[in-house]
Amino acid sequence: MKHYGHGLVLGGFSPPHAGHHHLVRTARERCDRLTVLVCGISAESLPLADRVAWMREIHPDALVVGAVDDSPVGLWDAVPERVDAVFVAEPYGESYGDELGRRFGAESVTVDPDRTRFPVSGAAVRADLAGSWDFLEPPVRAALTRRVVVLGAESTGTTTMALALADHYRRRGGVWARTRYVPEYGREYRALKLAELRAERPGATRSDVTFRSSDFPVIARRQAELEEEAARDGSPVLVCDTDAFATTIWHERYTGTASAETGEVAAHGRQHLWLLTDHRGVELENAEGTEGTAPRDAERLRPWMTARFLTQLAHTGRRTAVLSGPHEERLAAAVAAVDALLAESGHLADPLPERR
Template sequence: DVVGAVDDIPVDLHDPEIWEAHMKVFRAAVGRPVDAVFTSEEYGTELARRFGAEEVLVDPARSLFPVSGTAVRADPAGCWEYLGPAVRAALTRRVVVLGAESTGTTTLSRELAAHYRRRGGVWAKTGWVAEYGREYSEEKLAAARAVDPAASWEHMTFTSREFPVIARRQDENEDRAARLGSPVLFCDTDSFATGVWHERYVGGRNREVERIAARTRRDLYLLTDHEGVPFEDDGLRDGPELRPWMTARFRRELARTGRRFLVVSGDRGSRLEQAVAAVDGLLAEGWHFTAPLPERR
């Protein structure tokens, strides 16, 4: 089992009272006798003594696993292979590609992932997350055709209850990919976008979808402009006349909610160039962590 506890007591390895304050936190968290203390730190000897446990030093020179908390804070991407899945998911820069129907969101998501994979190294595992709403729609239409082979997309209707299901599944797929990939993940839509699609198919906002969308941090949105992109009817789309409204709604909601976004326009190559420049700018900003508590060793 892994247990955690908040320990915001200053570190002073020369002060017995501060040592005992830390031990009080540790003992309460563990809740049972400690047999061994595994550590790479010099203070492991004293920590083991206070627990009445055996000290087991693990790679104190950091030669087998050249990583430390200090190194991770300085360069998370450089330490990526040493981070656990949950930490990767928390640190992954999430870039969402969203837009109206037939504006190239899937194409751009795939091309961005491929572009960063070609950089190699830690970026070789860069992935993208497909739009679950489309999978859901395909299954919905297939179920209707199983009953009536003549059923078409025009016959499909949605209820408000379906959209939280779509939003949750989208987030689950995104989180799963973030645990396994590189420091950047590309998402073909997200649960925030699901809220705008709810407006389109049902009308009004869905509070549960908004609560779901608020749980996950996204770092950058790329809004694909409908201008200059021919409409392609793939059997699951409503028509080109709705695209200007959808683009405008996405743009207004992104601005209203204070999300960082860029509208990408032009031809396919130009859109990819704009997107890569924006993502590179995001990655160049690095990660910002709260400074560690002062230490006296």
């Protein structure tokens, strides 16, 4: 099998899938050096920078570059180094590969044009994300997962709802059986603080734990990290018991002021839907899975927190559904809101026709 000095793989990778990766890995094995040129235009549903980042993570042994093709000459100057072979895998086949070879003054090599190794295409992924999920690599899955946040005031059933919602989608089977649930890191953080306090005061309880402003950015960052980890290894939907945005409200609740640092973490979140658990009709109880009593001011602050969540969710333009009534009604409303989110395909719109 012929070996080459410098190879080139060119494509839109919208999004990159197993067929693309097979093409790149095959080209890399047959070349001393490989350049992967990710092509895009200024207005696309999957930003060029994201696709370049995904390909760089998945193919660290190749040089991955991006080029915006808003002009007729666009791409040809993006690879200044001489190219010995251009690798293609499109079913429209040889004429396309030959044209690329002519443009770059290189030999054209076609790899698995009938997609027998990996029967998938970008169009198939965009048309049926769940059906194509196993053809996607972790960073792509993390970006395309629809992230749902359950949030609410003290003792309003957020954890109960998040667990029930994740279980609902797991019961659908198939790829949905891998639906992940991200627990509230603040609970773990509080437990750590309580353990430290008990080392000094053995009789300390949950209500004795105090939070400083500096605690909240730590909680927000770890919550975001746990979410990213879960999104890389789950189904097309991820259920999160709170998020960094909710942590900004908890900062206000405990300190009486806003936290710019926590807000900065929240600003970089990739969530898509927030489900707010109403405090009305839910009795205040001890925090789920923890000992001790709820903070003495929790009952007084629950209405304030619900209102504050609603105000800030609306102010920041976050897609929101309010869950009220008995648990069964709340779960039905949550499922309806998530299903509506999953039914939308705008985040994976077909790219504009490419220039040949």
